[in-house]
Amino acid sequence: MTVNKIENQRNFTSALISALSILPEPPTRDEVRRRARELACVFGYDDPLESVIEDALVAVDSRMGAGVSLVDVEADHDDQWIDKRGDIDWIYSDAYQAYLKKEQLHPTVVQSLSDVATKILGHLQDPKSDGKWDRRGLVIGHVQSGKTANYMGVIAKAADAGYKFIIVIAGIHNNLRKQTQGRIDEGFVGRSSDPEDRKKVGVGLLRDYPHPATLTNVHDDFSKRTANQSGWKINDLNKPTVLVIKKNVSTLKSLHDWLKEMNAQADGLITDVPMLMIDDEADNASINTNKPELDPTKTNAMLRKILGLFAKSCYVGYTATPFANIFINPDSYDDEAYEELFPRDFIVSLDAPNTYFGPEKVFIDDSSSARIVRPILDCEDYLPLSHRKDDEPIELPPSLYAAIDQFIVARAIRNLRGQINKHCSMMINVSRFVAVQQRVRNFVSIYEKKLREAVKANYAMPDSVSQKNDIMGALKSCLETEYSDCGFIWPDIKGALNDVFGNLQIFVVNSSSDEALDYKKYERDGSSLTAIAIGGLSLSRGLTIEGLTVSYMYRNTRMYDTLMQMGRWFGYRSGFEDLCRVHLSPDSINWYGHIAEASEELRQQIKAMRRDGMSPKQFGLYVKAHPERLLITAANKMRAGERVIVNQNFTGRIVESYILPVNKKINEENEQLIKKYWRNKFGCTGLEDTGKGWLARDVEISEIEAFLMAFRSHPDFTDRKNAAISYLSALSEKYTTGDVLILSVSANGEDAANYILGPQERSSAGHNGDTWRISKDRVASRGDEKLGLSELQKDEAVKIARKDGQDKNPSDYHFRSVRKKPLLMIHVLRPVGRDANARVPAFGLSFPPGDYQTEVEVVANQVWIERMQGASFDTPDEEDDYD
Template identity: 30%
Template sequence: MSYTPANVLLDIHTSALAGMGSVPKPFAPWAALAAQEDYPDADLSEEHFRTTLISGDPTLITLWSRHLTAWDFAEGPKWAQDSPARTDERRLAIYERLRFGSDLRKALDNAVPVAKLPGPTVITKEFTPWYTPERAAARSFYWTAYERKLRAKGWSDSAVASLDEASRAVVERLADPEQAEARQAKGLVVGYVQSGKTANFTGVTAKAIDAGYRLVIVLGGTLNLLRAQTQRRIDMELIGQENILRGADPDDLDSLVGVDYVGDGDEDWPDFVRHGGRPSVLGAFDIERLTTRDKDYKSLAQGIRALEFEKREPTLPLCDPANLHHAAARVLVVKKNKSVLQKLVKDLKQIHGLLGELPALIIDDESDQASINTSDPKKWERGSTDRTAINKLISDLLGLLPRAQYVGYTATPFANVFVDPGDDQDIFPSDFLISLPRPSGYMGAQDFHDLDSAIPLNERTYANSQEKAHVRGIYESTGDRLQEAMDSFVLSGALKLYRADHGVPDGPFRHHTMLVHQSVRKDDHAELALRINSMWHQAGYSSTAGHARLADLWESDFAPVSEARASDLPTPSSYEELRPYVNASRQRIGSGGQPVVVVNGDTDLYFDQLDLDFDRTPHVWKILVGGTKLSRGFTVEGLTVTYYRRTTQQADTLMQMGRWFGFRPGYRDLVRLYIGREEQFGRDKSVDLYEAYEGICRDEETFRDQLARYAEMVDGVPQITPRDVPPLVAQHLPWIKPSARNKMFNAELVEIRSPGRPIEPASYPLDRAALKRNTERWRPLLDVLDATPRLFTNPPDASSALDRKFEALTGAVSHTDLVKVLSQLEWERPQYFDPHLTYLRQLDGTLAKVDNWLLISPRLTSGARVEAGILGSVPLSLVRRNRQAGKAVFGRIASVEHRVAAQRLIDQASSAQGSSAVGPTTGVALLYPVVEGKTHSDVTAVVRNGAADPSKVVMAFTLIPPASAVSTDRRLVRFRAKDSRHRDDATIPASSS
């Protein structure tokens, strides 16, 4: 090739960076060394480098992006001077090591900004580090191939680095496959619904087999379709063509008969990973597949022989490096099916003398489905250990393979952390629990709910409200809106085709689906599918009336949402410009005369007949009607419109039904959720499905936040281990159980310490006599409130546009007086507040010292204000709130602007910027006289002659202790848990484990 100055610079920089390895070093000497032989006259000045960057040279920027991002993400390297990963401080440490000048640093920052992404949250018990960067780099054949494949798929450097970090966090907590002593580790990886967990466990598999694991068993769902999808993904992105062909000539058609993918003309075969030759010939090792895309594990003699490993050094165990790194790896992707797993267990039992030497890895996808032991707990209490089928077979595998490591993957972890931690044969994640960060580009709860939005309802727009942009409520007054949802499906399909025709890659638009989920009953599915079919044929999508209806929906909904949310994407200027694509969308959806597919079968044969393999089918443009089978594992590709009206009593089941969560590249603005509001639930209850989802999403995010908070090490020791996690779930039980009762394990949270953080109880009494007693207990503190209101202001800052003002009555109370009142309060469920009260009682100097509290009783705006005295107090502003449907607890009590103002007082006090009213040993208490009701008149009804009925007022509060209210040991939680080893006594795992 002919060399240009840019080619020369790229060649020199490539060599220099390669010479450094994984550690940034002074760049100039390495560049000079790289240039001296081939380019002795090359311009190596920083100015030339900077100018080339500013010109936007893509190859040079790509090169530096990969290296800078890798260094940005490196966890705790010695050269980083304790700078945290993915921060400006880390980037500064890198530049200092490279010895770059300020101008070049600015150019690099502009070309490759720091990816300030969250890392994985790791709850772990102590372990012996073995998977060092040097060891990982020394053997990385399959990880390098997988990484290369991800980049070819369009993954960014930061996305690859994030996966590298998260998968390393798993592998380093497994046992060292080379160690002489057999040890098992069990862990759980928590992702988000449809968020790419497969990519993580494929990365873990790549690194694990590179490190020495020689048997990998992937439990890939409960249906052949799901198992086959997982098998294909691993084959394509990790195992690769050469391992699949096993020496067959890809140009010899006769030798390819019966070979997966290439033999049956899979159109994606060219995209399967290529290693450039048999890995064993290239100095690595081969992977032998013991399952194929269409065949699960079979109990055959050849299967037994395939599991036998040859040793290069017969006198040494297989796990010795002399044998381990020359042996082929075996990979199985098996269905969670009793007969399949029994065959595998039977074959393993026939291999004598080897299993104790075999490093094995068991990956359990959707590990809270089928894998959990759901046998009657009463039988266990009587000494019975009769496990459920799949759980027993997993236990058998772990028993047969003393070096097996178990890693479960799920988006709904509650069932897994409630497994009995005292049962060593079960799958409780005793060694580690890793919460993956929310991936970039993912549409989750935050994209469908205005969580904690301070924007008033009447000021919300398509631009500032997620709900307004994407959610269409189904109320009794609006009718069922099913026709509108189907119209949205046709219209959004037309917009996808328009975008594909106007410069947007059509890859994301290969599939286009609508999901209708209204009932679990199969008879209901058939009836609904028939109705939708009839509606489709009567919709008149080719008629003048049909186009007029779509044009109205385009003008009123899709056009303004797309303008607000996707102004950078091609958008038609009018419906007439879109009209030809509407016809094309209609034709695709209605192809074969059947726009609707019912998905509710229980058998593999049923799913085979559906022709819904999104990997192997060129285009799926259909309306899917179903129930449970659409709620777990079955990934609905291209999902754009969801019509959802079915509820459940279990939070994890409800979350798994959230198929509208996922990646929506190129069409986020087109996603619509039609969801039931105030649906009937049971005989006499109603539930707002949208609010139910928001509630469980809050609980899940709280769980993740708590994990992140407690993951910080204290004096090099974990604050909590996985055995201490169950109470983190139990303290926020929603109106539906976190999981099925037979999956939950009892645990008690003794204490929660919240220095500088809000405490907001929600489980207030239902009994009016108890409410009155609580009000009477608060009454003495109300006298400290000054009748003259104080003005609070929330100035906008970089993180919030909140600038609302409000008035409040204020007064100071001693810590002793406040705790005295709190200790006397009655609760519907005392266990929710007791752990906080344990902490607050110790702030008398036992744990830390709090002198007093600023009591703040906010006033509502004048138009909505109802004021009344409480048992003779000054008039207070009554607040209307509702308990969550079907349960005793309220939703959020404190208004956002009030919490922001209170938090600012605490934060300023901790940084010595506070006013005299709030010092470093002063807490803030927001007090709300709450009246339950749905309308303004419900509030006025409890007031008579300027006084509120104390039996109809809930004295609710939010407390924020001062940031100084923490002990020297910095621990935040303390637990008491019971497990099967201590059935009759309480232990404190947080301090004794």
């Protein structure tokens, strides 16, 4: 395929999207197809149109909300300074918007990105302001959702407004820094920073573009030596200067020393040079490691020292996993490193576009999750979660070979859909050790060669011949079991298989590898890349894997930030979302669901606190008391056997007994307890039929507390139950009553006359002795919390959801907020796939949002922490060959 062919399709798609954007109403598929055919005649475009039509349909249907900001309302700052100045010429910003449109983004999405960037710029200081000032902020995005596009828009607008020195900190790995430098080159600098090829790129292709300066390039990070060789000072420049550097202590120290020696005045400050620091993957400064060059304390201190050199500075952290940032002590100060990086001035929670393929689709929505996610059940026998660097696998698990088959078939389908000129990738992440990754690569290479040879020999043969080959039989079986509704039948797929291998490459991506996963190189050569990427941490943070279709990850971590960032499969999957498969251990599937729920609740709290006019500091204090804090911070602070006492806050959350006993006697006693309270209507005059059980309104809080105290929990859940009861008791002056929902499935043996509930079926996240843990740690079904609400309350929930930028049905959080009182939910559960007669009572206690100042003490012991996080932590250590 020639370079012109790829460029022609890209340009034609952009032209079609622009033509469709002026229509008064969103077009139908038939309308897009008609317009594409008309435009193809004008352009002389004779390639297949289906892929172009699909991209255009996604573009015209893409929408993105404005997000929500928490700001320090007491600070002396005017967010409207941009409008009041009136002298800003948006040269860089306009060029960036034009570039995004050429990259096939619909004009409405480009405008949305611009509006959000303008809002964030308003939270920064006016660079023309006199005196000494600094601002600290945080932008919370979604994994693989376009955070880079957002902060590039902010950089462009900041440069237009007068920020002269811009530092972008791009994670801790060379490949991520190089990737970010390339994007900055295209979206802002306008010229390739490759010293061997300084051609114009991206925005630089526009006429008379004023190229900013850069002190780094795609090959080289910042160094004091190369900066000194340039011989200039930042005060000498009449245009913005940008640097893209790693979050590495030595690199940051080199930059600090150069700035201080070459640019600081007699008082040690750099004046009249407004500086903006963008800290991508901002939470990664807190990584748990003993490597000195990655030491979080030293890294954090160097960032603060660099900021402290400038009389005028703004720091904006970007992350999708904000827990660590919010835990920063907002009052921390150091005489040398100055003020901490806590986002005291603003926190912005970005909305993901409606076309985003994120945790909701992959882990929360049961129907889409069942299609996408596949449990890995056989890896432990081949490559256990806990292994050493010298453990050599003698073979790969059958499930990994099956995943490779899926990838090959999916690529064939994508080619048949007209996506032959688009990248397609598979990720394999099964070990943190470089040596083990190389051994995995060897096995994958051997299998890929067998696949290639089998396909080459059989793809053009009749089935009577080809199906005698085991590999061809496996590929056909893969189509039937995984992709039977893809729109193509086996003869179509078989005929397309050989083309899959034309540009298939296998890469090992780690700190020791010299194999660059460089998609741009293939684009420059006029071809797309079909890649199998094998790695560990280098695949887990920030690095974009283009066209990721099949993922296979078997790793042992439950740390929120680490696990969420490993989700490279999130992003945008135009035209092939139905082909995506994610292979994970059952434990990881459970934890992703748990984290996705917790992260979404955190975003909802930001919106609720915004409505209440609260500040980032108040939000920080709330999150410090968030129940999930123990999962993130406590393991690093606890000594063996130690118990930790922390203050916790459950506002806006639901506490559910997802760890349950399988002891028949205990469960029977709990059922008798439910009958007793049900028969007495929880002290109320009557119960309301909800269609899925019964509701008791305005039950005395003391009655709910008495029921929970008598309910026998699993020993491992007792601490959590007691904390929830204590919190309920602490709120009893505000809420004198709550509601009780008794849930039942009538078709499952319900007998209301005898107070017997029909059990709800729940899948298992694991059975261990006398313990049953529910999948995704969720007892209630989604939507249960709306039961018993009036139509007026449901309408109110819809309105709040829409205010939150949620067009679809309200979440349980929204239903929780309109009830405006605690809710006890009572269930009887049946484990799927186990004893068909098992009956396991469970409960959930839901608290309305808004009680941010109420906290209770919670005691957590080492057993609880290890159960929640895993006893063997998959985190960086001192071994030289750790990736």
